[in-house]
Amino acid sequence: MSFLIDDVLLEEIRDRAEIYEFISGYVDLKRSGSNYMGLCPFHSEKTPSFSVSPSKGIFKCFGCGEGGDVITFAMKRENLSFTEAIKFLAEKYNIELKKSKSSINREEEEKKKRFFEINKxxxxxxxxxxxxSKAPLFYLQKRGLSQKTILKYGLGFAKDSWDDLKNHLLNKGYKEEDLIELNLLSSSKSKSYDRFRNRIIFPIINAKGEVIAFGGRVMDDSKPKYLNSSETPIFHKGSNLFNLNIISKEGKRDKILLVEGYMDVISLYNSGINYSVASLGTSLTENQAKIIKRYAKEVYICYDGDLAGINATNRAIDIFLSVGISPGIVSLPEGLDPDEYIKKYGKISFEGQLKSAHSYLEYRISNLREKYNLKEAKGLSDFTIAAAKILTAIKNPIEKDVYVKKFASKYKVDENVLNNYIGYLKKNTYKKEGTKVQKPKKVLNIKSGKLLAELGLISYSLKDEETYAYIKERLDIISFSNMAARIIFEELDNYYKNKMSKEDFFQGLIKKDLVTREFINNIASMEISDYEDKKIISEYLTTLERANLIRDKENILDSIEKIAGTKSSDKNTLKELINKLQEINLKLSDLNEGGQK
Known part of the structure; x- marks a missing residue:
């Protein structure tokens, strides 16, 4: 299949195929300042001269002169053409390849172009x-926004009318069904009407300057407070950020501040702070975190201080950590949000809050402290045990040492005792009512995406019975190619039926020589998410299905080659094999296209 290669695809590949992560699969890289160094894979050398810069998205060998981006590396290392490298990376990172404009995809491209025009x-x-309109303009001015800021963000107003926008766009010649699909109109009982009514309008603009969606805010206490565009062919919430159009024009910044809403971003800009972004009515996603990583060396989170804000902050911390960012946390006093704080205390004071931001570890320990009475011995003991679990997650030994000393000093805990307990936690994997079993040291070298998917599905199946039932309903047992994984999955009915502990379950399998301790350790080392689990499970299932289809395809191609190479080839068998091959190719195409829907 010929596919469309455009700036959008290239940008997505560079975003998803993070250069350090990709190249480290080929080269042993070690940190050197803000970059990474290793032995060049393109020429023989004993002293590392091969450099990778994650912030710039490039590699460079100072020995042989080779350099470029992640696409260039794939071309040179895998001996691929430019087009082949694009396809290789797209398949590796599950990126949709669109058919070229010479194919039926031309109609889809024309539709998107039309949608951008309608939104504009x-x-x-x-x-x-x-x-x-005097009332909305007065409302914005009352919020302290200057005319310059209103113009900069293209703020607008949707009249208190059922058909103001509808009539305007229909008179321009646009089709009603397009307006409904773009979420500008809603429909009920075969009638359509303006979706945004009597609201301040915030255009959402992508890095190319195209209007992709809208957000609408009421000017009183009506509900819902905010009304946002749903997903459309030109708008995917998890892959865009509010204010990205302004951030992207000014290149890579020293820092980016993640805030909750449009007004926070705009109020900060109005006060001279032009490095904030906001997600679009949803929790932060991994794609959004990767976009932020491209533009900033330092990242700060400044959400509301209520329970919802704390939960959202913790989710964002986990997302940032998963893409290699250690965010700072800004906790504003008096429960104020950024917009309120700026109005009350001003820009200089706000920037002072950034300078005194907590590390994500300090933030989590500080929140944990609220749950315990530190004046009592038991409260302090329980708090220290819980905090030790957080400190255990620090991989850098120097960083761990700094935080342990700081914690021990602040809470008057013996440093050696704390370090010993952290070491104890690290050496243990399973927990059974206070009894610990030492974690095996040997771990399988997991390189296969298929094996990773099988281990992931086992790990999620062990999470709880409901998740196991969800996976079992969607997974054919023969999809497992790893025998140990298949055996464990087949035994899970007994595990839940007999309400066994993980320790007893695994030890029983090991005693029967059904699986090895080494394999069990790999399952134990898998990290599972507490949110978006069905999405991750779906990706694992798709990986498994794709891998099995590719295996079947290779077997069929081998059979076709053998039959075609004989003088007395069986034409009927050959035709059957070709038909099966076409079926597999269609299924693979559906999987690749479905991955981005």
Whole structure:
């Protein structure tokens, strides 16, 4: 299949195929300042001269002169053409390859172009409405926004009308069904009407300057407070950020501040702080974190201080850590959000809050402290035990030493005792009512994506019975190629039926010589998410299905080659094999296209 290679695809590949992560699969890299160094894979050398810069997204060998981005590396290392390298990386990172414009995809591209034009025209009407309407303009001015800021963000107003936008766009010649699909109109009982009514409008603009969606805010206490565009062919919430269009124009910054909402971003900009972004009505996603990583050396999170804000902050911390960012946390006093704080205390004071931001570890320990009475011996003991579990996660020994000393000094805990307990936690994997079993040291070298998917599915199946039932319903047991994984999965009915502990379950399998301790250790080392688990499970299932289809495809190709190479080839068998091959290719195509839907 010929596919479309454009700036959007290249940008997505560079975002998803993080250069350090990709190259470290080929080269043993060690940190050197903000970069990484290793032995060049393109020429023989004893002293490392091969450098990888994650912030710039490039590699360079100072010995042989080879250099480029992640696509260039794939071309040179895998001996691929440019097109082949694009396909290789797209398949590796599950990126949708669109058919070229010479194929039926031309209609889809034309549709997207039309949708951008419609959104642009809608934004113009909203902007014109704001200038003609005293109440919304007064509301924004009362919020302290300058005319310059209002213009910078293209803020607008949706009139308190059921058909103002509808009539305007229909008169421009646009089709009603397109307006409904773009989420500009809602429909009920075969009638359509304006979705945004009597709201301040925030255009959401991508890095290319195209209006991709809208957010609408009420000016009183009506509910819902915010109304946002749903996903459309040109808008995917998890892959965009509010204010990205401004951030992207000014290159890589020293820092980016993640805040909760549009008004926080705009209020900060209005006060001279132009390095904040916000997610779009959803929790932070991994794609959004990777985008932020491209533009900033340091990342700060400044969410509300209520329970919802604390939970959102903890989720964002985990997402950032998963892409290699250790975020700082800004906790504003008096429960104020950034917009409120700026208005009350000003820019200089706010930037002071950034300078005194907590590390994510300090933030988590500080939140943990609220749950215990530290004036009592038991409270302090329980708090220290819980905090030790957080400190155990620090991989860098110097960083761990700094935080242990700081914690021990602050809470008057013996440093040696704390270090011993952290060491004890690290050496243990399973927990059974206070009894620990030492974690085996030997771990399998997991390189296969298929094996990783099988281990992931086992780990999620062990999470709870409901998750196991969900996976079992969607997974054919013969999909497992690893015999140990298959055996464990087949035994899970007994595990839940007899309400066994993981320790007893695993020890029983090891005693029967059904699996090795080494394999069990790999399952124990798998990390599973507490959120978006069904999405991750779906990805594992797709990986497994794709791998099995590719295996079947290779077997069929071998058979075709053998039959075609004989003088007395069986034409009927050959035709059957070709038909099966076509079926597999269709299924693979569906899987690749479905991965981005």
């Amino acid at each position: 025209e809608a934004a113009r009407l909203f902007f014109a409405n704001l200038r003609e």
